[in-house]
Amino acid sequence: MNEEVKISRKLRRAALLLLFQHHRLPGAKGWELRKALGKDYMKIIKLLNRRLEELGLEIKIVHESGSEEYTEEDFDRARFYVVCKSPAIEELSGWRIDSLAVLAASIAYIISKQGRVNRSEVEELLREKFPDWKIEYDLNNFIRRGYLSEDDSGNLYIGWRTRAEIDKKTLLEIIAGYFPSEENQKL
Amino acid sequence: MPQRKDEYYEELAKIINLCQSIRTKGEDPFLIDIPQKLQLLRKLLPKWKLIEELLMDAEAMKELSLMVKLQSDWIKRKASGLFIDPFLIRAKISLMGKKELASAFLSSWHPIVSLEQLTSKKLEEALDYWRALIPLSQRLKELEEVRKIEESTLSISDLMKLKFLSDRTFEEELLRMKEELKNLKEPIDYWKFVVKEDYESTILRAYILSFIISEGYVDLMFNPIEERILILPSSASKKKTPRSFPIAVNYEKWMEKKNERRG
Structure with a gap:
């Protein structure tokens, strides 16, 4: 078979694996891609990434642990997602603005506390701006959706979806660098 | 550095x-x-003799290693630029509005x-x-039928009902084993102690011995270095926290130990 045709088929296969949900979680694991595309699957992924960029999308690789350099095994265990390259516009979210505020505050606070904080502490922080029923509802909703996770001891963590979708550094920079405008101060 | 054994124990509890x-x-x-803390654990290690002491020492060690992992994560976070004062x-x-x-x-x-x-x-x-x-x-009917024959633990009365034991035999065996252990010095x-030529007797001895240990008539100690389980004369004067220590006795184990004894 012609090399070009082979690559084109592999590109289509990779796109299907990444875009269509075939497990509980979206995306695909590195080992799944290797199985479907062969041992040089990273080359196909890079090629697909270039094609997706034209559509404003990109492939994001989320590793199980943070490291300076990743081995082949690390890539096998990592999860590959297709995400929007530019930050999303408000209309895409479909969520109420106050729910987004709850999520932003919770994620930023959890990151600042080394990735884990007791739920009661987050609730206390949110109580300054939101009623109890809303905090309870939103936190549970974001845990269900994978943005946050909670253990049996009532500690909140960053969930798998936050690791895939949120640029944590940008979020922290925006919040830490916030200064109230004169207009806000008057209010 | 603590002086008495209960103070050593307290030190371990503090670390944990x-x-x-x-x-x-x-x-x-x-x-x-x-x-x-590691130096302290090293100094205290030779003083631990009983299994619960060694288990507590191991728990302290585990907690310290988790701390090392947390420290490593903390440094990684700081280096990644995500470190920020909470x-x-x-x-x-608090200053930002919902919209911001x-x-x-x-x-x-x-x-x-x-x-x-x-x-x-x-x-x-x-x-x-x-x-x-x-x-x-x-399907519910079938599930209920399955539930009826679930795995369960047999009590002495169950064993007696099943004619595996008779009231008299169990009491007699218990007394006989106590007699055997009476002069235990080392x-x-x-x-x-437990393994006998036939599998049934071995199981019965292990079962009866578990009662004798629970009564405090003798003590059990696990030597983690040699991986040996030892039966010790009871030290009634010491107040200890009771701990359960499961020992699996099955056919393969019995064969292995019997061969070891012969070999």
């Missing part, structure tokens, strides 16, 4: 509590001086693009499944 508190509250893992973040969150917080989120949000799809093949499989599915009322190997 401190580590657990740091872990659960998400406090700074560098609050704990790990080299100093008080600052908290203060800024939502806008901060949207500026850093790159949503996953994913589709859920239904293929004709999956639809066919689902239809086949539906056709083969027995009505719920029938620790003896658990398996050497």
Whole structure:
């Protein structure tokens, strides 16, 4: 078979694996891609990434642990997602603005506390701006959706979806660098 | 450095509590001086003789190693540029309005693009499944029947009912074994004591010995270095926290120990 045709088929296969949900979680694991595309699957992924960029999308690789350099095994265990390259516009979210505020505050606070904080502490922080029923509802909703996770001891963590979708550094920079405008101060 | 054994114990408990508190509250893992605590554990190690003491020592060691991991994560986080004072973040969150917080989120949000799809093949499989599915009322009945024969633990009275033991035999065996252990001065190997030529007697001896240990007539000690379980004369004067220590006795183990004894 012609090399070009082979690559084109592999590109289509990779796109299907990444875009269509075939497990509980979206995306695909590195080992799944290797199985479907062969041992040089990273080359196909890079090629697909270039094609997706034209559509404003990109492939994001989320590793199980943070490291300076990743081995082949690390890539096998990592999860590959297709995400929007530019930050999303408000209309895409479909969520109420106050729910987004709850999520932003919770994620930023959890990151600042080394990735884990007791739920009661987050609730206390949110109580300054939101009623109890809303905090309870939103936190549970974001845990269900994978943005946050909670253990049996009532500690909140960053969930798998936050690791895939949120640029944590940008979020922290925006919040830490916030200064109230004169207009806000008057209010 | 502590002087008495209960003080040594207290030191271990302090290390465990401190580590657990740091872990659960998400406090700074560098609050704990790990080299100093490790030195203390090293000094205390030769003083531990009983299994519960060694288990507590192991727990302290485990907690300290978790602290090392937390410290490593903390450094990685700091190096990655994600380190920021939680008080600052908290203060800024309080200052920001809902709109500003939502806008901060949207500026850093790159949503996953994913589709859920239904293929004709999956639809066919689902239809086949539906056709083969027995009505719920029938399935519940079957489940109840299965539940009736669940695994359970046999008590002495159950064993007596099943004629494995008679009231008299058990009491007699218990007394006979106590007699055997009466003059125990030195620790003896658990398996050497329990294993007999036939499998049934071995099981019975292990079962009866568990009662005798629970009564406190003799003690059990696990030597982690030699991986040996020892039966010791009871030390009634010491107040100890009772701990359960499961020992699996099965046919393979019996064969292995019997061969070891012969070999």
